[in-house]
Amino acid sequence: MTLIVFDLDFTLWDAGGTWCDHTRPPFGKHDGKIYDADNRHIRLYPDVLPLLEELHRSDYDMAVASKTGEPDWARTLLELFQIRHYFRYEEIYPANKVRHFRRLAAASGVEFEHMLFFDDEYPNIRDVGALGVHAVHIRNGITRHIVMTALDNFAI
Numbered sequence: 001m002t003l004i005v006f007d008l009d010f011t012l013w014d015a016g017g018t019w020c021d022h023t024r025p026p027f028g029k030h031d032g033k034i035y036d037a038d039n040r041h042i043r044l045y046p047d048v049l050p051l052l053e054e055l056h057r058s059d060y061d062m063a064v065a066s067k068t069g070e071p072d073w074a075r076t077l078l079e080l081f082q083i084r085h086y087f088r089y090e091e092i093y094p095a096n097k098v099r100h101f102r103r104l105a106a107a108s109g110v111e112f113e114h115m116l117f118f119d120d121e122y123p124n125i126r127d128v129g130a131l132g133v134h135a136v137h138i139r140n141g142i143t144r145h146i147v148m149t150a151l152d153n154f155a156i
């Protein structure tokens, strides 16, 4: 079994040029777009919706690992973007991500060697990679190409 794990800020979404815990709720939806109280446009990267749907249809288990300081805000955004149901596991709280992955392993029964992780912050890649997780550094938001290439490369 394989578990595909995503960071949130600057991996799945761009919270108006900042991290979601630097925005100002309440969040609102206008013309299908999500804004915070300061009119920051919070958006998913373009491939995210079709990618999550494709991975879901391919029966991959997926999880979120976020160390945001405002877990409730992140969960609200997952709901507003209507993507929360794609993730079988959520680990959202401030801590070194090694902790998130230990919990994911315990909850899922998936070994680190069978996990694939995408995150924009290199220290998370380094720390989680040291567990044996296949960790991929994201520079300009997730893309379908990055995920599919990683799945091919690791053949997991």
Ligand SMILES: [Mg+2]
Binding pocket: 007, 008, 009, 010, 011, 119, 120, 121
């Ligand atoms: Mg991030």
